[in-house]
Amino acid sequence: MPVATIPRRKARRVRLVSNAKFVSGVALVIFFILVVAAHPIFRATIWDGEFTVYDPFIGYDTQVVHPAGPSADHWLGTDSLGRDVVSMFTFSARYSVAVALSAGLATAVVCLVLGSIAAYRRGWVDSVVTHVSDAMVFLPALLAVYIIGVGSDLRAFSALDVGITFGFLYGLGPATATVRAAALSVMERPFIDAARLAGAGMGRTVTRHLLPHLVPHAAVQAMIGVAGAVTAEAFLAFRSGVGANIGFGYLVFEGLTWGELFAGVLDTPWWVMITGAAGITLLAGAFYLIGVGLREIFDPHSLDPRRVD
């Protein structure tokens, strides 16, 4: 074994850049940010002046029979109502990305706050946090979000709300369980004692000394949570199945129902369905890959029940 000559932090950065999962995940996220940006850009350039054809809600091309397969005018074809699929796809992406951002933030905040407080205070606070997160693992956030979505007015339960709710529920469960375990082992390290001896209170110890070590663990959990949140939002759009609020899930819904109602399965407008399904899987997969890549590098021990706390 050669003695490591580069500092640990830099070595981790190098390993991160050479981790195929992390890099491809980041590339996919950048791709989706470009997709979100593409909609206004296309509207201003190649679709300029053709509002009635390329609008994601009311567009209709009178030149072709709908649903139409991919062509030069409609790169991904049109749906059964005559709307351009590229336009719908680029427009829907903004909802999914909004869900991803809000869910990631909510998960990270919840698990960092609860995990660090539980590890700092120990005692009854810790056991309450642990038991609640143990129990929350068994409540699937997707089903919970679905129950809320059906029980409330869909317009009032926007993409941001879906993300925050999902992130909160997921963060309380698996995320807090993992981050709390990591926080316990950080609290055993000598620099925490040193900080306390130097007179640091709870606020300073937690924010300056504990939290920085927990960020990678929280990032892993947030990324894996985001993957679920993207699916959850798509599932809500899929189940509600109204054109008023289009999303990736709505595209899948449309492709499927058209195939079931009006034709055989073979005549399903597969380009609509595949576009939606690929959008969901690639976006969710991007965050999942980032999460898995980060986990391989930053906390390989986080799942080990034998770790010394």
Next chain:
Amino acid sequence: MSLVETSEAAPRRARFPWIVVFLSRRAAWALITLAIYLMVVFVFIQVWVPFNFATPALQGGIEAYRAALESLGLDRPLSERLFEFVGGLIRGDLGTSFTGQPVWDLISDTAPVTIFVFAVGALLAFVAGEAMGRFGAWHRHPVTGSALSTIGVLFTTIFPPFLVFLIAFFLRDPFWELREAIGLPVDSLDVWRDAAVEQNEVLLLMSLAFLGAVVAGVLVRTWAHRQRARWVAAMAIPVTIIAAAAGIWLAGFGVEAIDLLYRSDISQTVATGSPLLVLVGVVLITFGQVMFIMRVGIEDQRNEDYVLTARAKGLAESAVRDRHVARNALAPTIAGSFLALPTVIAGMVIIEFGLEVRGLSWAFFNAVETQDIPTIMGVLVILGVMGILLRVAADVAIAHLDPRLRRT
């Protein structure tokens, strides 16, 4: 994990076998977790979610609305409803659905197929993911490794309704052709006309037989490894599973068991979906998550000193991988796989519903659409109980693997 800390205080003499002490501790943990889970479900459904089942009655004026609230018990204070919920659960009563049917009847009608899919599917997915993670990480073959990663990510994050479409489109027809090929009557009524058993009994028996066979197989394998009986060890699990299947066949309801893989509920006139295809879906969305966790474990263990020792004493590479590294990586993989449980349960419910199997998900989606609060709570309670039982079983498995964990 406060149970862990208290138990470390005093080393105790081994008065009972470890499994008794261990199981009683885990049972205490399970009861506490279940109690908190029930509270969470109650608060979530009764306080957070703005359900209002009585809204349709508003059309009949405010009096009709009040009458509807009263008849559904929604006008009573929250504390009273909580007492009734908890009291009912202690008596084993899940309440009455807004449709008038006891929730327990609805659930015991639909749960066996879900239990079958969940128990068998989770186990198969774990075995598949563990094997793929082990081979993928250990051999570091560039093409195979990234191919496995890609497939794993794609299936883990696939949109469940789309997976339902793929399964129905590609697998349903070949699966039914297979049924004709083995000579089973196409009409399930022909199979069940003279059957002496209920289909739910057969489903539960199949789940239990499979799980029991796997447990017995693992025990035999461990014993055979100690006796250095290599062939016995390798054959143990397949043989016990085949023995369980043969047992079901010899008991006289093999045909019924196979028919149940095709139709979840023969009492329905419409051809309902196939539990086996749901099981395939559950395995597909689950194995990737296990695989990635196993990979981290293998990568983490491969540079340990004991690997060098094992190689130095001339062990075959496969023995180093399977008997030493994989065994050490297994405990964190089992523990870590539990964090994937919410995704798996949610995916299972969606796939089961999409493939039109009359399981718990059918009860769940119907209840959510009609805002039938007692049934939703009942389904969530049962899902939670299933998860907690699986967790306790997995804890026992981890302790079986690693004696150091038996004290906790």
